[in-house]
Amino acid sequence: MFELRLVQGSLLKKVLESIKDLVNDANFDCSSTGFSLQAMDSSHVALVALLLRSEGFEHYRCDRNLTMGMNLANMAKMLKCAGNDDIITIKADDGTDTVTFMFESPSQDKISDFEMKLMDIDSEHLGIPEAEYEAIIRMPSAEFARICRDLSSIGDTVVISVTKEGVRFSARGDIGAANIVCRQNATVDKPEDATIIEMQEPVTLTFALRYMNSFTKATPLAEQVTISMSSDLPVVVEYKVAGMGYIRYYLAPKIEE
């Protein structure tokens, strides 16, 4: 028997909105430590890793490890039927091939039950080593989303370059070129507005903007985004899920030919 109950159901709604455009079908891994997922997009260029720890739920029961294969678009459709203030419960009985989503309104005067068939998806997990990154940028998530959106109107590729001056986002295309430089800015009154750059080494990497824009769908989850870079590794774009865990996106770089 597996059951989780999340009082702040809106978090789960936002999580699905953050991943459903990148990955079609994925396995949710349920264990005593929590509710997680790791899945690559169809081209194996990007990967999303989700972790919601069990202690972050109001109620969490997982009698034995369980993998639930789901079509994320269908799951998102069902979660869209939950109100932003609803309590969301997900449960699956052992040996059944369905999962139930239950939505309770705050005043408990409306209870909804949605049942979805589970899928058999062969899980393709990658081993992602913990790494020391040469540069780590923490900045307002809305700012990062704005930069990715603006640069994608100039070109389809962004060059991210971290130096001691700050972080530079560059794009070029048929109509011209654009450079956006963000400097370290720790002296703000609200910590969520700060831009903090930890740089061990200067690093420059090139990425496809369409994946970066897909990652920024997670912006509503967190005020800040962390971008970790190293010369010979995929970039990690991480959004914390308030007090529960995170959504991490990994993106393979492009190289100049």
Next chain:
Amino acid sequence: YTLQLHLPEFFVWK
């Protein structure tokens, strides 16, 4: 011209 790399070139399959 930029060549898009893929994640399995960096991370090993479990």
